[in-house]
Amino acid sequence: MRGYGILEGFKRSLFMMYLSQVYAWKGFFVYRLQSAIWLLYAVSYTVFSIATITVIYNVSSGIAGWSYYQMLILASVSTIAVSSIWYLISPWNLVDMMRNGKIDMTLSRPFGLVTLLLSVNGFTPQISSMLSSVLIIAFSLQYVHVSLASLLAFVALFLAGLVAAVMFVAFTTVLSYMLLRSARFANNIVNIMGSASGYPLSIFGLVGSMVFTVLLPIGLATYYPAQVLFSKVTDPLAVLACLSFSALAAVVFYKGTYWLFKGYTSGGG
């Protein structure tokens, strides 16, 4: 019966997330001109990464071992991953809510801490950069041979890595508030992850690769899934190891967020 309780709790959390999205989108579209500008700005992420890669491959032979269309897909996967993080958890908004005590009322609701943190302060316009990146991926897949098995493995790795990355950002945001009473640290960490993850981690050397795998785990949602997608890594054990590491990272940061929050004191109200 414990499993049934966990399932019920998960369903309730999903419903809470769904309701929060409904209200977030309704609030976002109240001011239509502003929402259009924000959606346009969010698309600029996709435009910048595509423009950079296109220029690099127009003026040079690009990055060794990666074709133009493979790079477009990697950059778009990175944009989707980072945009998903921003969509679910905005460090600036969350720290602001913690500083002025607005989060206190949210925390009194009968849902888990992480469910509440992810449901109240995301950056909704990021949906446009996600959707534009999906279009780029769909376009690029015409020029890249991908097997069904690698595609399924890619999806599994991407989702596991994304959960780990989101939990990491939640943990870092709360840590940023606890230590510095500011969101700048967490915000800039996400920006760095976004800048680096659109390119193969191998270009940053062994140390850089480790940084973006273990310390800033965005590689789990971008580079490693892309390697599997393009059959650069085919060993099932390697895929399983990556999945396991993503799951472990997600659990560690999930628990870490709860542990950090025990020391939370309201900033106001």
Added chain:
Amino acid sequence: MPASSFEKYYAMALFGLKNELYYKMDFLIFLVTRLASSLIMVAIWAAVYASSHSATILGYRAPEIYAYFFLVSAITSVGWPETGDNMVQDIQGGMITSYLARPLSYPVHLLFETAPDLFFTALFLSLPLSLIAVYYWSIPLTVQSVLVFFVGLCMAVALTNAIGFVIGILALKMTNLYGVLNLAFAMLMFFGGGIVPLNMLPSWSAPIVSALPFQAVLYTPVSVLIGTMSVQAAVSNMAVGLAWLAAIFVASMAMWKAARGNISTAGG
């Protein structure tokens, strides 16, 4: 004895400086992350040059491209439209009514409030990034190139804050302008050569890029400093930027004069 105008604005500047110094760690984090972002661009282009069959790409040697992105980061560190940011907060928080009741010019007050932050950032962020670029990659300097770079840096500050002021005036009509501010900064980055050097863009974009002011404050001064553009060409490009700056300044003053009398706020 009543304080002179300068003493009043100086007090504002000191207040702005103290505000910035409250969160010292924030500044250090900003410095580290700017450095990290620049190093990421260096790593990307190092990989491009490593797989290239030529030592130069469109006239850029590898050290010049690395220095390019460090210098771009140095200028864009002070390129955020702070005046627009502050103005939006003042209008939406209702504090603008109290500022307008004081014997101070609000635009001048904004300038003095923003200046310490810009000076601090230029001294502790832009200067180190520029020195790293120049000395680590042995960029030969001339008096003219340094002067053009410095003028470009000042124009970047003036242009982005003038645009920020215009955007700030829109806060009287719109509730959330951070999207507009971010979009303005994104345009600076893209059309100013902050993403890739402008001569790497396709030829059809050249007339658009030349007509806009952004290349004058970013791509041009950086290119002159690293030696990929002549001073004469730079002066011609920067004249376009100056013309834009003058036009935006005149327009912003006219807009402020028209808007000032219609300000009503819900906060304060």
